[in-house]
Amino acid sequence: MEETKKCKYCGQDKPLSDFAPDKRSKDGLAHTCNCCKRKQALAEQQKKENPLAQYSPVELMKELARRGYDGTLTVTERRTVYYQLY
Numbered sequence: 001m002e003e004t005k006k007c008k009y010c011g012q013d014k015p016l017s018d019f020a021p022d023k024r025s026k027d028g029l030a031h032t033c034n035c036c037k038r039k040q041a042l043a044e045q046q047k048k049e050n051p052l053a054q055y056s057p058v059e060l061m062k063e064l065a066r067r068g069y070d071g072t073l074t075v076t077e078r079r080t081v082y083y084q085l086y
């Protein structure tokens, strides 16, 4: 049987081949599986490209209201795509 390791991110047991080598780690493998690593990297990238992507539309409205913005927000096509990705 193939050896497995539990991914810290998704909690699933994955074959060792799903983990990238990591010298800093005790067993020499990364804590998160390659699939989750990609997801994390994508999320990080989106945060950098669009800091608003970390807010849900409701949170965004609240945050803007808190900062004194007034009026209605229109959701643009671009933003909709971001939220679907997120």
Ligand SMILES: [Zn+2]
Residues within 6 Å of the ligand: 007, 008, 009, 010, 011, 012, 032, 033, 034, 035, 036
């Ligand atoms: Zn994982």
